Amino acid sequence: MAVGTRIKLSFMMFLEFFIWGAWFVTLGTFLPQNLSASGYEVANVFSTQSWGAIIAPFIIGLIADKYFNAERILAVLHLLGAVLMYQMYSSASVGHFYPYVFVYMVAYMPTLALVNSVSFRQLANPETSFSGIRVWGTIGWIAAGLTISFLGWDSTEGIKEGLLKNTFLMASVASLVLGVFSFTLPKTPPVGNGGNEKRSLSEILGLDAVKLLANRNYLVFFFASVLICIPLAFYYQNANLFLSEAGLANPTGKMAIGQVSEAVFLLLLPFLFTRIGFKNTILLGMLAWAIRYLLFAYGNAGELTYMLIIGIALHGICYDFFFVSGQIYTDAKAGEKYKSSAQGLITLATYGVGQLIGFWVAGFISEYYKENPTNDPLWQNIWLVPAGIAAVVLFLFAVFFKNEQAQMTDKSGR
Numbered sequence: 001m002a003v004g005t006r007i008k009l010s011f012m013m014f015l016e017f018f019i020w021g022a023w024f025v026t027l028g029t030f031l032p033q034n035l036s037a038s039g040y041e042v043a044n045v046f047s048t049q050s051w052g053a054i055i056a057p058f059i060i061g062l063i064a065d066k067y068f069n070a071e072r073i074l075a076v077l078h079l080l081g082a083v084l085m086y087q088m089y090s091s092a093s094v095g096h097f098y099p100y101v102f103v104y105m106v107a108y109m110p111t112l113a114l115v116n117s118v119s120f121r122q123l124a125n126p127e128t129s130f131s132g133i134r135v136w137g138t139i140g141w142i143a144a145g146l147t148i149s150f151l152g153w154d155s156t157e158g159i160k161e162g163l164l165k166n167t168f169l170m171a172s173v174a175s176l177v178l179g180v181f182s183f184t185l186p187k188t189p190p191v192g193n194g195g196n197e198k199r200s201l202s203e204i205l206g207l208d209a210v211k212l213l214a215n216r217n218y219l220v221f222f223f224a225s226v227l228i229c230i231p232l233a234f235y236y237q238n239a240n241l242f243l244s245e246a247g248l249a250n251p252t253g254k255m256a257i258g259q260v261s262e263a264v265f266l267l268l269l270p271f272l273f274t275r276i277g278f279k280n281t282i283l284l285g286m287l288a289w290a291i292r293y294l295l296f297a298y299g300n301a302g303e304l305t306y307m308l309i310i311g312i313a314l315h316g317i318c319y320d321f322f323f324v325s326g327q328i329y330t331d332a333k334a335g336e337k338y339k340s341s342a343q344g345l346i347t348l349a350t351y352g353v354g355q356l357i358g359f360w361v362a363g364f365i366s367e368y369y370k371e372n373p374t375n376d377p378l379w380q381n382i383w384l385v386p387a388g389i390a391a392v393v394l395f396l397f398a399v400f401f402k403n404e405q406a407q408m409t410d411k412s413g414r
Contacts, residue, residue: 001122001129008185009119010136015178016115018140019081020108021259022171023088024049025145025252026154029241030164037094039370043363045094045101046237050356052105056113057344069189070121074114075182077107078175085172089165109351118188131266138263142256144170149253159244209334209342218333220401221282225326225346226354227393231289231386232318233358238366239296239312242379247301248308257309261316269320278329279403285321286394288314293387297380323350362386 023030031037031045084104091097115137123129147170148154153163213219243251273281292314299307326346334342369381 001124005122005186006133008181009122009133011181012115012118012178012185013133013137014140014143015174015181016111016140017137018144019078019171019174019178021141021144022148022174023085023167024236025255026148026164026167026240028237028239029154029159029244030167031094031097032241033159034162034165035091035094035097039363039365039367041094041363042237042366043359045098046233046359046363047356048098048102048105049109050352050359051102052107052109053351053355054348054353055106056109057348067190069187070114070117071182071185071188074111074118074185075179077111077114077179078182079179080107081111082172082176082179085168085175089168089172118185121188122186135263138259142259145252145256145259149250154240154244154250154252156244156247209345212330212333212342212345215333217401217404218330220397221326221329222346222349224282224286224393224397224401225322225350226357228286228289228322228390229350229354230358230361231293231390233355234293234362234365234383234386235315235318236355237359237362238382242296242383243301243308246299246308246379248305249301254309255312257312258315261313262319263316265316265320266324269324272321273325273328277403278325279397279401281321281325282401283394283398285318285323285325286390286397288317288321289390290387290394292318293383293390297383297387326350 027045028042031042037045081104084100084107087100088097088104091100119130119133123133148167151163151166152158153166158164213222240251240255243255248254269281272284276284292311295307295311295314299305299311301308330342330346365385366382369378374381
């Protein structure tokens with residue numbers, strides 16, 4: 001692959017995840033602080049990510065894959081995203097903000113698949129070379145968090161002054177840049193019969209792979225994947241607000257430690273997977289979720305700051321050991337015919353249904369403890385809930401999933 005093409009693809013990945021990290025990490029702090037949102041309203045806003053994940057296959061499978069070059073629809077979606085982000089920046093209430101973030105997520109979530117498609121079509125050996133492109137997405141997410149903390153938008157004073165709204169303006173500008181830049185990307189036309197090949201709706205949504213659920217082990221893994229997304233939603237929805245209220249300096253920048261951890265453990269995953277097996281790898285991922293929330297529940301920004309930092313750093317184990325291992329396991333179980341459908345099914349179950357339930361549960365728990373305070377600190381009560389859920393899922397998976405060997409293949413990226 002030409003050096004120029006590699007640079008273009010890397011810059012594309014950088015901006016793709018810079019945009020997401022520029023506003024999504026601090027969203028849980030922005031909504032209650034700037035728009036006086038309740039726990040339920042925060043949950044509804046975060047749920048737009050899940051609705052976007054559910055709707056995304058229709059856009060990619062029914063429209064992009066058949067009629068348009070991937071790089072062109074990527075450009076259009078990000079240009080639309082720039083306009084929507086500016087409207088979110090200008091919003092003064094949750095009621096005004098919600099329609100824009102809903103449409104934005106419906107437009108943004110398909111771009112996660114589109115950037116992969118553009119990359120894969122240019123790589124001779126995606127299995128070995130894609131990670132070198134995808135890592136720039138992680139760098140972009142980290143850069144966004146560091147920028148927010150460097151500019152002081154997430155500081156105590158910055159939050160009081162309402163500076164977090166600037167994250168949407170920054171994301172809008174980045175989205176505009178990526179939208180224009182996407183027109184310069186390598187041409188990526190529809191594949192198969194000039195784009196006229198027909199795919200059934202069940203194939204597009206991953207429903208062809210439902211037959212995998214007839215396998216007891218995969219059924220256990222499938223439901224565990226849905227349930228573990230509840231603790232995941234707590235982290236996305238509450239972590240930045242919690243760290244800010246706890247008084248941790250530069251919370252958004254420090255949360256980038258989680259992405260560094262993710263990149264490191266992604267490199268270690270193949271070794272651990274082959275050494276300890278799929279079941280034990282998954283169990284370690286679940287255990288990390290429970291430990292992370294216990295650290296959040298009992299840590300503080302004083303002498304126990306290290307507990308908060310360790311909790312953030314566990315993100316690599318939490319995400320890679322469960323979700324990336326799960327993608328590998330799904331690929332191994334599906335067989336050649338249903339590989340794409342199976343990945344679509346597990347993505348729909350996790351980012352769609354699982355996190356949708358998780359955001360609602362997180363919103364309900366947050367609002368419940370605000371309205372019904374106890375003698376224990378508010379955040380301790382909140383974090384103990386996902387810790388308990390992760391522990392229960394861990395126990396059920398350990399009991400009902402029978403150990404087996406799954407063929408390891410090279411996977412990279414979300």
